[in-house]
Amino acid sequence: MANHDEPGAPNQTRATASPALRARFAPSPTGYLHVGGARTALFNWLLARSRGGCFILRIEDTDLQRSSEEMTRVILDSMRWLGMDWDEGPFFQSQRLGLHRRTVERLLSEAKAYPCFCPPQRLEESRRAAEREKRAWIYDRTCLGLTAEEALQRRRAGVPGLVRFRVPEGETVFQDLIQGEIRFDNRLIEDFALQRSDGMPTYHLSVVSDDIDMRISHVIRGADHISNTPKQILLYEALGQAVPEFGHLSLILGPDRKRLSKRHGATAVEHYRTQGILPDALINYLALLGWSPGGDREVMAAAELVERFDLSRVNKANAVFDVAKLEWFNAQHLQQMEIGKLTERVRNEFFENGLLDRVFASEPAQMEAAVALLRSRCKTLHDFSRWGRAFFLEEFEIDPEGRKKYLSDPAIFPVMQELAGRYLALAEFSLASTEQVLRDLAAERGVKPGALIGAVRVALTGNAVAPGLFEVMLHLGRERTVARIRRSAAAP
RNA sequence: GGCGCUAUCGUCUAACGGUUAGGACGCGGCCCUCUCAAGGCUGAAAUACGGGUUCGAUUCCCGUUAGCGCUACCA
Numbered sequence A: 001m002a003n004h005d006e007p008g009a010p011n012q013t014r015a016t017a018s019p020a021l022r023a024r025f026a027p028s029p030t031g032y033l034h035v036g037g038a039r040t041a042l043f044n045w046l047l048a049r050s051r052g053g054c055f056i057l058r059i060e061d062t063d064l065q066r067s068s069e070e071m072t073r074v075i076l077d078s079m080r081w082l083g084m085d086w087d088e089g090p091f092f093q094s095q096r097l098g099l100h101r102r103t104v105e106r107l108l109s110e111a112k113a114y115p116c117f118c119p120p121q122r123l124e125e126s127r128r129a130a131e132r133e134k135r136a137w138i139y140d141r142t143c144l145g146l147t148a149e150e151a152l153q154r155r156r157a158g159v160p161g162l163v164r165f166r167v168p169e170g171e172t173v174f175q176d177l178i179q180g181e182i183r184f185d186n187r188l189i190e191d192f193a194l195q196r197s198d199g200m201p202t203y204h205l206s207v208v209s210d211d212i213d214m215r216i217s218h219v220i221r222g223a224d225h226i227s228n229t230p231k232q233i234l235l236y237e238a239l240g241q242a243v244p245e246f247g248h249l250s251l252i253l254g255p256d257r258k259r260l261s262k263r264h265g266a267t268a269v270e271h272y273r274t275q276g277i278l279p280d281a282l283i284n285y286l287a288l289l290g291w292s293p294g295g296d297r298e299v300m301a302a303a304e305l306v307e308r309f310d311l312s313r314v315n316k317a318n319a320v321f322d323v324a325k326l327e328w329f330n331a332q333h334l335q336q337m338e339i340g341k342l343t344e345r346v347r348n349e350f351f352e353n354g355l356l357d358r359v360f361a362s363e364p365a366q367m368e369a370a371v372a373l374l375r376s377r378c379k380t381l382h383d384f385s386r387w388g389r390a391f392f393l394e395e396f397e398i399d400p401e402g403r404k405k406y407l408s409d410p411a412i413f414p415v416m417q418e419l420a421g422r423y424l425a426l427a428e429f430s431l432a433s434t435e436q437v438l439r440d441l442a443a444e445r446g447v448k449p450g451a452l453i454g455a456v457r458v459a460l461t462g463n464a465v466a467p468g469l470f471e472v473m474l475h476l477g478r479e480r481t482v483a484r485i486r487r488s489a490a491a492p
Numbered sequence B: 001g002g003c004g005c006u007a008u009c010g011u012c013u014a015a016c017g018g019u020u021a022g023g024a025c026g027c028g029g030c031c032c033u034c035u036c037a038a039g040g041c042u043g044a045a046a047u048a049c050g051g052g053u054u055c056g057a058u059u060c061c062c063g064u065u066a067g068c069g070c071u072a073c074c075a
Helices: A035-050 A069-082 A093-109 A120-132 A148-156 A203-213 A223-238 A269-274 A279-287 A302-308 A323-336 A339-352 A364-377 A381-386 A400-406 A412-425 A431-445 A449-461 A469-476 A478-490
Strands: A022-025 A054-059 A088-092 A113-116 A162-165 A171-176 A180-185 A193-195 A218-222 A245-249
Touching: A022 A035, A022 A218, A035 A054, A035 A069, A035 A218, A035 A245, A035 A269, A035 A279, A035 A302, A054 A069, A069 A269, A069 A279, A088 A093, A093 A113, A093 A162, A093 A193, A093 A203, A113 A148, A162 A223, A171 A223, A171 A245, A180 A223, A193 A203, A203 A223, A218 A223, A223 A245, A269 A279, A279 A302, A279 A323, A323 A364, A339 A364, A339 A381, A364 A381, A364 A469, A400 A449, A412 A431, A412 A449, A412 A478, A431 A449, A431 A469, A449 A469, A449 A478, A469 A478
Parallel strands: A022 A054, A054 A088, A218 A245
Antiparallel strands: A113 A162, A162 A193, A171 A180
């Protein structure tokens, strides 16, 4: 078995209850990790973890033109960020060419595959003609009748050739773990390529060779692979190998019910990470997109997903990706997360924005208090730095709307000044006393309490919308509270 | 065009022949309240269509329609 272990990659072998189960995720590094890919990975991961099996990561990089190391790195990062740890790999398909080559040789020597020298242009024209006339087209087996000698001659003459699989007669049937029984008439399956004329293996050949070599028992992948499955089963049979279990996941659709793609906007896992989405929330949302544990519980941690996961409860129909619901899950996880952990994430959020050194509330306890005040109002990590700034930083913007609504009438300024003075003189700066003082003052001056509260809220937080005002005061402390009220009351 | 898969509220889904078709997101209303959230209560909202099978179909079968996928010397 080839190996290419990344330093730092999880690679421990688990004690397995059913050592037979081996699942894998096999992305091709032609782009970032797509949410669809992430869901495929997740279902494999959940299956392996829930059944004490092994989760293997394999990078299918045999398309040398489109694959890049950079993309491999991004995919691995996204996997790690989501918390999907793997037991073996990552293996790189491009480093396993010897195995693929030997597999082709074997098939060739057993006459289960044959060389084909048909000029690609001819095939292409014929295919296009068929399409124009709306006829089905499959390779016509011109080269199947070639004798060994003829083949050798052409090869010597330098005619480029590929290797095709000889599809046997009959019908290929399999029990899909998700879709149920699926059958294909072999007459509709063409003699597909195993090896390109440049000697590189094709997808079908390399997946099957690798899955056999890695003793994969469960192939869980997207429904777009359903029609590839009979070809691959035929290969297993030709190689005299046991056919693994297959499970085809429905596809994730955009709001227009087309397959989710960049056209719909954000599809990269990386995007959601930078948008302040929690990995647990994304995992939770993705798991429930197509799977239901039954019952009414929806908000679950990864451990609970693992515990309750059951492939037989996976839905067959395609599902539309709904960002609003993802955000709701995120808010739920934000609410339920242990406060210390959440504070750590928020701290990181400020760090990534280059703000951390200016955060006055950098003492863990103080920062935690701010997070506790804000969390029920935040849907993403971003919201903490977006409109919760005044809770962490001395410099913050006054929202123009807020100013207009509560600070446009200068009559409020002297009242605010008086309030600041009274707060300064207050024996005990508490929740009850600050509120009492404010309400008393409002009554004395004939100001509506709401107007004064609003003005002070804008002064303290820069916003007309914020957590409970007196809690905010306590969080900021007497000095900051007084200073901010005076600052706003003094402003023209 | 061929082949394959799918079909419950706008969206994600539950109901494995008998339910006032349940829950969640989103949307509306009410409560709570210093604003906004959160929370609680509540409202509108679905079995694509047509045939069977059955005492009885969301559920089983067939067809229609629609959607999606595949149809490469990509993966």
